[in-house]
Amino acid sequence: MKAQGLLLEERKGFIHHKGRCGSVSIRCDTDSLSGAVSQRACVYCGARVVLNPITDAFHIVHGPIGCASYTWDIRGSLSSGAEWYRNSLSTDLSEQDVIFGGERKLWEALSEVARVHSPKVIFVYATCIVGVIGDDVRAVCKKAEEKFGIHVIPVMAPGFSGHKPVGYRMACNALMELISRAPGATKRHGSVNILGDFNLAGEIWIIRSYLEEMGIEVTAKITGDSSCDELMHAGEAELNIVQCAGSMTYLAKRMEETMGIPYIKVSFFGIEDTSQSLLHIAQALGDRKAEKKACELIARETRALKPVLRRGRELLRGKKAAIYVGGGFKAISLIKQFREIGMETVVVGTQTGKKEDYDLINSLVREGTVVLDDANPAELEYFIREKQADVLVGGVKERPLAYKLGVAFLDHNHERRHPLAGFVGVRNFVKELSLSVNSPVWQYVR
Amino acid sequence: MLDLTPKEIVERTALRINPAKTCQPVGAMYAALGVHRCMPHSHGSQGCCSYHRTFLTRHFKEPAIASSSSFTEGSSVFGGGSNLKTAIKNIFDIYKPDIIAVHTTCLSETIGDDVGAFIQDMDIEEGKYVVHCHTPSYVGSHITGYGNMIAGFIRYLSRSTGHKHNRLNIIPGFVNPGDMRELKRILDLMEIPFIMLPDTSGVLDAPMLGSYTMYPPGGTRINDIIAMGDSPLTLALGELTCEVPANELKRKCGVDYKLLPLPMGIGATDRFIMALSEFSGHEVPYALEEERGQLIDILLDSHPYFHGKSVAIYGDPDTVLGITALVLEMGMIPKFVITGTPGEAFTGKAQEMFDTFGVTGCTAKAFSDLFELHQWIKNDRVDLLIGGSYGKQIAKAEDIPLVRAGFPILDRYVHSYMPLLGYRGAMRLVEMILNALMDRRDRDCADEDLELVM
Numbered sequence: 001m002k003a004q005g006l007l008l009e010e011r012k013g014f015i016h017h018k019g020r021c022g023s024v025s026i027r028c029d030t031d032s033l034s035g036a037v038s039q040r041a042c043v044y045c046g047a048r049v050v051l052n053p054i055t056d057a058f059h060i061v062h063g064p065i066g067c068a069s070y071t072w073d074i075r076g077s078l079s080s081g082a083e084w085y086r087n088s089l090s091t092d093l094s095e096q097d098v099i100f101g102g103e104r105k106l107w108e109a110l111s112e113v114a115r116v117h118s119p120k121v122i123f124v125y126a127t128c129i130v131g132v133i134g135d136d137v138r139a140v141c142k143k144a145e146e147k148f149g150i151h152v153i154p155v156m157a158p159g160f161s162g163h164k165p166v167g168y169r170m171a172c173n174a175l176m177e178l179i180s181r182a183p184g185a186t187k188r189h190g191s192v193n194i195l196g197d198f199n200l201a202g203e204i205w206i207i208r209s210y211l212e213e214m215g216i217e218v219t220a221k222i223t224g225d226s227s228c229d230e231l232m233h234a235g236e237a238e239l240n241i242v243q244c245a246g247s248m249t250y251l252a253k254r255m256e257e258t259m260g261i262p263y264i265k266v267s268f269f270g271i272e273d274t275s276q277s278l279l280h281i282a283q284a285l286g287d288r289k290a291e292k293k294a295c296e297l298i299a300r301e302t303r304a305l306k307p308v309l310r311r312g313r314e315l316l317r318g319k320k321a322a323i324y325v326g327g328g329f330k331a332i333s334l335i336k337q338f339r340e341i342g343m344e345t346v347v348v349g350t351q352t353g354k355k356e357d358y359d360l361i362n363s364l365v366r367e368g369t370v371v372l373d374d375a376n377p378a379e380l381e382y383f384i385r386e387k388q389a390d391v392l393v394g395g396v397k398e399r400p401l402a403y404k405l406g407v408a409f410l411d412h413n414h415e416r417r418h419p420l421a422g423f424v425g426v427r428n429f430v431k432e433l434s435l436s437v438n439s440p441v442w443q444y445v446r
Numbered sequence: 447m448l449d450l451t452p453k454e455i456v457e458r459t460a461l462r463i464n465p466a467k468t469c470q471p472v473g474a475m476y477a478a479l480g481v482h483r484c485m486p487h488s489h490g491s492q493g494c495c496s497y498h499r500t501f502l503t504r505h506f507k508e509p510a511i512a513s514s515s516s517f518t519e520g521s522s523v524f525g526g527g528s529n530l531k532t533a534i535k536n537i538f539d540i541y542k543p544d545i546i547a548v549h550t551t552c553l554s555e556t557i558g559d560d561v562g563a564f565i566q567d568m569d570i571e572e573g574k575y576v577v578h579c580h581t582p583s584y585v586g587s588h589i590t591g592y593g594n595m596i597a598g599f600i601r602y603l604s605r606s607t608g609h610k611h612n613r614l615n616i617i618p619g620f621v622n623p624g625d626m627r628e629l630k631r632i633l634d635l636m637e638i639p640f641i642m643l644p645d646t647s648g649v650l651d652a653p654m655l656g657s658y659t660m661y662p663p664g665g666t667r668i669n670d671i672i673a674m675g676d677s678p679l680t681l682a683l684g685e686l687t688c689e690v691p692a693n694e695l696k697r698k699c700g701v702d703y704k705l706l707p708l709p710m711g712i713g714a715t716d717r718f719i720m721a722l723s724e725f726s727g728h729e730v731p732y733a734l735e736e737e738r739g740q741l742i743d744i745l746l747d748s749h750p751y752f753h754g755k756s757v758a759i760y761g762d763p764d765t766v767l768g769i770t771a772l773v774l775e776m777g778m779i780p781k782f783v784i785t786g787t788p789g790e791a792f793t794g795k796a797q798e799m800f801d802t803f804g805v806t807g808c809t810a811k812a813f814s815d816l817f818e819l820h821q822w823i824k825n826d827r828v829d830l831l832i833g834g835s836y837g838k839q840i841a842k843a844e845d846i847p848l849v850r851a852g853f854p855i856l857d858r859y860v861h862s863y864m865p866l867l868g869y870r871g872a873m874r875l876v877e878m879i880l881n882a883l884m885d886r887r888d889r890d891c892a893d894e895d896l897e898l899v900m
Contacts, residue, residue: 042493064552064583065462065786066469070497072836086839087817092462093584094788098556108460116456128491128553129584132522159491160517160553377511378540381658396500400509404658445656 042159046167056082063127114148120228131158172251182232196244199224203421246327270337301423312430322347322389328357346387408436463817467786469583470591474549477595480644482665485543490551548578555582587787596691606675606699619684623651628865675699684764710768737869760833761852784814847882
């Protein structure tokens with residue numbers, strides 16, 4: 001079989017074809033195979049994507065210039081206030097620093113920042129080299145805090161110390177450290193924190209507007225459009241709602257343990273998930289009024305979307321989708337979203353999905369769908385061709401692959417500028433999909 | 447935008463803000479993609495490979511394929527030898543390249559992996575190759591990595607058999623595929639057979655023909671890299687980028703080399719073409735004379751719109767020097783000229799140019815960054831910015847037009863398919879500069895001053 005030549009023996013366990021009956025035993029959540037062209041990034045990347053949207057924080061990358069320059073303003077997370085997070089700060093380690101240690105340079109860098117600007121909080125990211133040469137980043141940060149009287153929080157995320165989800169955890173630890181420094185305050189009844197949305201294209205503002213309509217206050221947004229002050233109030237909320245479960249469940253669990261704040265998982269992609277999430281939030285807060293308002297909101301928005309969906313089905317019915325995204329929750333929501341417009345998902349994979357994600361994915365897809373974990377371009381190419389997908393949903397490294405295969409593409413990655421969350425997002429989703437799938441350029445290629 | 451950039455300039459020695467460079471490995475990856483059927487391999491954490499591929503993809507709007515050794519905590523302690531061995535085996539099995547080009551990252555360098563020894567111990571099939579180079583990210587910048595990778599190819603493959611052929615070696619500097627195509631066109635017009643290493647034209651500007659190939663038809667052939675050892679001469683374009691590989695070829699195979707600035711603008715392109723003419727003994731064909739004349743004609747016709755305007759130029763050292771040369775030839779003032787790459791030779795060469803053209807009050811600085819540039823501009827405004835996409839924040843904050851030339855350009859299309867080198871490349875850059883300045887004039891003038899004929 002052709003696949004045999006293309007797929008590495010060691011990768012077999014990571015690929016699963018859905019059979020007639022339910023269960024899936026797919027290998028996932030482990031290190032990538034050396035030599036396979038994985039689409040994953042590293043621990044530092046995981047930490048960076050979680051913390052970077054904090055708008056008035058200074059993010060200093062302690063390491064050689066690369067780590068900082070590659071992550072300079074490459075995301076679409078929007079701010080309603082400060083824009084400091086859109087700069088790129090680094091200690092730009094040189095050979096001397098690597099040999100003799102980088103602590104002195106880090107100290108000077110922190111002094112320079114504290115002297116000229118007055119940041120509320122500084123995050124210091126340790127990178128691969130720092131992990132190896134043994135800089136005591138924690139000690140330098142502590143000293144800086146004492147001397148300058150600002151929060152200086154280390155993020156211990158050298159790239160090799162695991163894979164991307166480890167970075168999420170390190171970032172959550174850093175967030176927890178900041179949040180727990182707040183003086184104790186009274187709980188705000190009926191308020192929530194939004195965890196795991198990074199305000200790409202203003203999506204967190206959309207979610208907040210729905211909650212406000214329901215009469216629910218948002219205490220802290222973690223971390224889209226957040227600020228140091230806002231994060232410090234996070235301990236006062238009554239409930240945590242977790243969208244990106246992959247990155248934030250760990251933080252939610254810690255907040256539950258130490259601050260007694262319960263959490264629920266939500267998703268705002270697609271009509272089904274958005275509606276269910278809004279109701280779930282109201283129910284979890286025990287707020288009957290909010291639940292009623294939610295029903296009205298949902299009914300109104302769903303009615304308004306009926307023509308959009310109808311048109312979408314006309315343009316897209318029967319087309320097949322391939323999904324390759326970072327985490328599990330998004331893939332699950334996307335499968336449902338595609339179903340809403342009459343499209344079937346034939347290939348679905350994630351970079352960092354967990355076992356429970358794959359169980360749920362498996363229960364949602366039809367027989368014959370291919371499920372992948374940590375796929376490489378060769379596998380994606382093979383299965384997209386075999387299953388004759390018409391569109392691929394993914395991120396920056398998947399786009400050129402799709403276009404070269406003559407397959408349409410929907411950008412669901414962190415640079416996107418059109419919101420895809422909430423009911424507004426459904427409109428954009430259908431529009432972008434049909435624009436790409438039905439573009440006249442494909443007739444010159446196929 | 448960028449409201450927090452203070453006008454008051456404070457000396458910084460430890461903190462880098464908004465860099466104008468990036469690290470070595472991505473340069474090595476770009477060079478490796480310029481060899482036919484080559485898989486670049488990043489020996490380090492996965493993040494490195496991912497970021498470098500992403501960076502290249504965003505600039506060229508093309509897939510950039512490379513593999514990684516995927517270091518874990520274990521490999522960082524015990525060494526990455528086994529990761530590399532597994533990786534090489536897997537890559538040959540699945541992706542079937544003809545050659546794998548390994549470059550290191552700061553991690554593998556610091557733990558002291560002896561990549562050369564690992565490769566020597568491997569069982570590599572006849573007709574397949576594995577080469578390596580050292581690219582620690584805390585030395586130099588991405589253009590250092592570019593030079594190191596080319597030197598790596600030469601060190602492993604080039605051979606001198608004693609029988610010289612007549613093909614000229616060209617090492618093209620850190621330029622786009624569009625530039626490499628332009629160099630090849632000029633060489634063809636001069637009727638000079640050549641070997642170009644690396645050659646990313648046909649790889650990172652490959653056409654859409656309906657099917658996807660992992661190894662596009664472009665790229666330098668391995669046989670040609672081997673044959674470079676028998677060339678009579680190497681022309682290395684880009685004095686601050688290409689000396690290392692040119693020198694390697696001289697050391698290994700005794701091939702003499704000439705180091706030239708990137709052929710940007712009239713003077714540098716003249717020097718390049720005269721060097722070609724000297725090598726081949728041919729006269730310069732009318733076609734090239736015509737292009738030169740066209741460029742000069744254009745400059746004469748349009749000079750009222752750019753003469754005396756001030757520019758800030760930032761980016762890679764050789765590209766910045768090239769643009770500075772053209773800008774001076776046009777009669778503009780390169781008030782601030784910076785690169786993020788360290789090395790005082792850059793400042794020296796820039797100063798020489800200022801002196802030759804008799805301009806004063808201009809500043810050149812190496813190892814600088816865009817935050818510093820922004821602060822300078824806040825204190826002493828310029829009329830135009832020329833550089834990569836990251837300058838757009840300064841452009842927006844200070845309302846200065848930006849012409850995109852160099853690396854990286856992440857927010858525009860077509861640029862990598864088009865040249866900045868040669869007379870035609872200069873015409874293109876002049877067109878972009880004129881459009882930027884003249885659009886600004888149209889935008890800002892009063893209604894009664896809006897002119898139809900300019």
